[in-house]
Amino acid sequence: ILNVEQSPQSLHVQEGDSTNFTCSFPSSNFYALHWYRWETAKSPEALFVMTLNGDEKKKGRISATLNTKEGYSYLYIKGSQPEDSATYLCAHSGNTPLVFGKGTRLSVIA
Amino acid sequence: NAGVTQTPKFQVLKTGQSMTLQCAQDMNHNSMYWYRQDPGMGLRLIYYSASEGTTDKGEVPNGYNVSRLNKREFSLRLESAAPSQTSVYFCASSFFNSPLHFGNGTRLTVT
Numbered sequence: 001i002l003n004v005e006q007s008p009q010s011l012h013v014q015e016g017d018s019t020n021f022t023c024s025f026p027s028s029n030f031y032a033l034h035w036y037r038w039e040t041a042k043s044p045e046a047l048f049v050m051t052l053n054g055d056e057k058k059k060g061r062i063s064a065t066l067n068t069k070e071g072y073s074y075l076y077i078k079g080s081q082p083e084d085s086a087t088y089l090c091a092h093s094g095n096t097p098l099v100f101g102k103g104t105r106l107s108v109i110a
Numbered sequence: 111n112a113g114v115t116q117t118p119k120f121q122v123l124k125t126g127q128s129m130t131l132q133c134a135q136d137m138n139h140n141s142m143y144w145y146r147q148d149p150g151m152g153l154r155l156i157y158y159s160a161s162e163g164t165t166d167k168g169e170v171p172n173g174y175n176v177s178r179l180n181k182r183e184f185s186l187r188l189e190s191a192a193p194s195q196t197s198v199y200f201c202a203s204s205f206f207n208s209p210l211h212f213g214n215g216t217r218l219t220v221t
Binding site: 041046049101 | 132141151168210212
């Protein structure tokens with residue numbers, strides 16, 4: 001099983017701040033990189049699936065970039081709101097099923 | 111549209127007891143998965159089924175068995191529960207390399 005690392009582990013920001021998280025994954029045998037949002041007491045929900053080097057995806061105030069050659073992806077949240085508080089998971093697939101990182105827990109303080 | 115349905119939502123077992131977690135999806139997905147979630151460990155894959163009729167071990171398969179009963183259903187069985195299997199279990203399904211759709215989870219406590 002190949003390691004997927006996420007940083008930071010947790011983050012506290014003020015409402016209105018913009019923030020970003022990092023996901024690092026093995027650059028060999030890359031197939032796809034997924035981002036999920038996981039609210040407390042709910043199930044993870046997919047944000048993005050990215051497959052091509054240089055991919056950029058956007059959904060509202062949330063966007064993500066992908067660098068498969070160096071093995072990292074960034075997730076950006078612009079103008080954080082309290083409802084953005086959640087754990088953000090990334091997951092990598094190569095020639096194995098998805099392997100998840102441990103997540104970044106974001107708390108947005110009003 | 112129910113998506114992925116897991117039962118039960120909660121279960122308490124004594125060490126050595128057995129149980130089966132049920133999972134069904136109505137999205138015609140080929141692939142189904144069982145994950146466990148433990149504090150500080152993220153989601154770890156127990157078993158998966160890439161297509162009907164196939165199952166494969168994931169990262170943490172010991173102590174578990176699975177059955178892909180048909181395209182819709184994928185069950186997880188604990189033959190002799192141990193306290194180390196106390197966890198939250200999630201079933202998920204997808205088309206190949208598409209986003210995973212998760213069930214609501216089963217919180218299992220083994221005493």
